[in-house]
Amino acid sequence: MTKTTDPKKIDPCTLVLFGASGNLSRVKLMPSLFRLDAAGRLPEQMAILSVGRGEVTREAWLADIKGMLDAKFKKGYDQTVFERFIARNHYHANAPTDADAFTKMKANLADEKVFPQNLAYFLSVRPVDFAPVVEQLSGVGLLDETNHWRRVVIEKPFGTDLASAQALQASITKHLKESQIYRIDHYLGKSALQNIMLQRFTNTLLEPIWNKDFIDHVQITNTEMLGVGERTQFYDSTGALRDMIQSHILQTMALTAMELPKDLSPDSIRAEKIKVLEAIRPIPVADLKHNAFRAQYATGEVQGEKVPGYLEELGDKTSVVETYAALKLFVDNPRWQGVPFYIRTAKRLHDADTRISIRFKKSALQLAGGTEQNWLMLGIQPRECIKMEIQSKIPGLDIKTRTIQMDAANRQDGDESIDAYEALLLNLMEGDNSLYLHISEVEAQWRLVDPVVKAWAVDKAPVCQYPAGSADPETSKVIFEHEDQFWRYSIELGGDKH
């Protein structure tokens, strides 16, 4: 199956980049736009208007962009592409709440020779500024679609809980239709995430066994060896559940559990993701301890180096914010009835690994000593791969089996390595929002985690500690449905030992 974008089919457009001098823009957005240009993916008529607070001349801004590219592409880049790219770039000074500045920006943008009139606004600004910027844009008529399209990208997070997400939604939908709003979850720009759906549905070897009849349970895992680092303040106001599970991990789960869409149109794909997210059974707060688990890393050793615990880094011994979060979820639909999804994220675990691990039910033939169950695993990072573990006869006179692991790389030598934002920016210009979140997805995700966030916030009892660099805390097992279920330790052969 194939979907290739022809840049000639992308409408001439201008990308208006709010927060252009910020970190995301410098490290991700500008370099991604440059790479798209180098790959011949941008339409000929495409301009970039960077918007920042600082009063900077265009020349100074172009020099700044050159610095961003130099920092990112240490091996250099094509000079012709650079000149083409630089010619697309412009600068406009603007504070988000300064109505005059928006009026001026409108006047600037009116120059059709410089700026194609389809406008995509990328809001890489503080979350508190999302609604005001939309309001200002609307106020000066810059969201009016009478003659040209207008699209607005909202960076994450879209709210910090269900209520704030709904409030933000209420604000911006005064000025925008759902089809104009592009909510970021950059995980969806990863090729490995898109591959989940493709591998599931384009392979007869996989699709028929992907359901409750054959699957014992599913694990969706995101672990890091890194700690919170310098983000202590942000992290302590967020926690692992909101930082990773509410967004990336629930999206990964949606792609793992969704039904086959009727076609690959953005609407069809999102409709199925919404359906499955809304089919996740609410977590029973009355029995939270069997359905959700949290912990904090203590001092320990990671890759041979002593590292401090979370509370030490924070300098606050009373925080109950989790650096390890695990949930047990059920999808109440015919495909998944009764199959637990165990999802977890952790900092400072023994391994950095993002993957989907599916354990299958016992096989038809289970004789003496036969307790091993098949696993199917999709590696997302660091290695993009698919693995299957099955039982095979040990050569020799006895009838004995052992586990062997079939393995294939999804990413091979010479494959293009793109940033998730390249895919997201390209889709934005194409008007394909399948890699962006629908408000129903955002709401479903908040609806699911909110009760847990709130229950954890009020429970001030000391949180379970795990040594940095260790495996899952023993007490996390309390969420498993069955005694024979356990966290898979790693994606490698033997990683099912516990």
Add this chain to the structure above:
Amino acid sequence: MTKTTDPKKIDPCTLVLFGASGNLSRVKLMPSLFRLDAAGRLPEQMAILSVGRGEVTREAWLADIKGMLDAKFKKGYDQTVFERFIARNHYHANAPTDADAFTKMKANLADEKVFPQNLAYFLSVRPVDFAPVVEQLSGVGLLDETNHWRRVVIEKPFGTDLASAQALQASITKHLKESQIYRIDHYLGKSALQNIMLQRFTNTLLEPIWNKDFIDHVQITNTEMLGVGERTQFYDSTGALRDMIQSHILQTMALTAMELPKDLSPDSIRAEKIKVLEAIRPIPVADLKHNAFRAQYATGEVQGEKVPGYLEELGDKTSVVETYAALKLFVDNPRWQGVPFYIRTAKRLHDADTRISIRFKKSALQLAGGTEQNWLMLGIQPRECIKMEIQSKIPGLDIKTRTIQMDAANRQDGDESIDAYEALLLNLMEGDNSLYLHISEVEAQWRLVDPVVKAWAVDKAPVCQYPAGSADPETSKVIFEHEDQFWRYSIELGGDKH
């Protein structure tokens, strides 16, 4: 699952080896018995009585055995084991039709101190002597099971067509019950063959998709780069169909297609194999050319070396005996209705490969350009492995898939390498005949190929020629059911190109 043999549970017994001075005995049987002894697999009380035509002293025979072991185990062997093994060995001169000699043998075997009284006769003699030896054994009372068991191994071939097989069966069943008869197909002694059943039935990832709902067709392939060599006379009276397909390949197909046995007892396993062999639809002789194909290798090049064609080697330009044979078969049962099994064997092909290749039907999602279908392959030799080919996203901005191959070795470094005859001899002593052929299997196999053998024998038109070292002859495609079916070229990634 596990089945390990405890040598203490094997009854004390004597193996009476007819044709002991022949090639099979020298190269396979004696070395296999020695290895079983070295592995501690033989019961303490176990003797070997070699029977040959020559008048040889025991001492001379023991020296002969030492020569066989020296030739086989060039790296040497354990002296203690050697002495133990030699002490088990005895010799008796006997012509198959000499009644006196059988009477003397009975008297010899009566010495209980030397020969445990359970007797297994291994008939490694000319096929024409199978029935006479059984008759003579019976005549002197050596098949009488009143006090001890008696088992008879019949080497292959069991007949040269259905009628001769049934005649042989009629002869020997005057003296033997079915449970006493052990018919050899040494392929069944291969660990890789036994693994087919184990992998199918102990893996939830495989069993559910192993049927007509998901499988497009099955290929069972046995190709060699070797030619007929010095066996021209034998070969020209046999042909590829009888030499390989009637026996090994149909057994491989039975293991691939059989239903789950109700347990792993020999009777249960053979019952399922018989059922599936008997469910194979007779080949329609009236439309033979769409169901069976034969060819002969012509001069060509194999691994860089010029080699002569079959007719040149034979020195007979009129032979129509095939060195390449392919059949299309259908199994008329609920699991396999409508699924073609394409089975083929060939000498002097481009590759030496024995494997099962299963192509799956098209997947749920088939968009533009999506024509690749999944393959699952079990490698038998030279490499014992399992491979699955699936579609996976090519990393990058476009939605494009490519084929990737998951691979796992069924045989790993350090695994025991046993000869098929070790397993067969051990099972013989244990009284486990699951690795031996039931008469119903032999009959079903002959019933299937006989009409083709006969039709080919009378059709004296020149046979299709293929250059030695080439791929399948183009005209072999005439047996495929569908235009999009083709011989898989190799087990490696890309081997589905044609």
